[in-house]
Amino acid sequence: MKNALAVLRAERGWSQADLAERLDVSRQTVNSLERGRYDPSLPLAFRIARLFDLRIEDVFDPEW
């Protein structure tokens, strides 16, 4: 599933490590999420959306 994670992170000037710390996951997980190699669980998807103050469907889109 594609997502806007890399763009949203870049807009805020965060590194992958910064985002990983904010989400309490590993940097490897952030990297895999951004590359669309790993689809997050629903709780993690909510955490990501809340962090960027967006809805889940604004961050993740299976149609992308």
Next chain:
Amino acid sequence: MDAIESQPADARAAGSRLYGLYVLALALCLIGNLVMREGAQGGWLPPAGQLILALLATAPLVVAALLFWRLLRRDLDEMLQRIVLEGLAFALILYVPLAALYLNIRTAGAWTPRLDPPDILLTPALLVAIGIAIAMRRYQ
């Protein structure tokens, strides 16, 4: 221990260290097994000593297993948990048919490599490593 308890960013390194610790504990167990067999054959290790050595040699593996369980449950994030669990599933799913195939071929009288208990004990550890490597390639 601190490295294992730290944040998920360190989880991969902690996992690698823990896997190394697990393999080391397995090696200690196998060395204990070897000493027991040599002692029994040579007659210099009494049965009580063999039993004590059996328990002592297995103790590090029990500790490593508990640490591994804790790392898996508490310290890995969801993707790393998934990678480890897929590695464990790969090992279990493959080990049973491999072991059954080996037993059947051996029973049929065809040539098979002679496997000692240590070889059989090492196989799942090797399969877990292969399974984790495959899962890591999939997600990273």
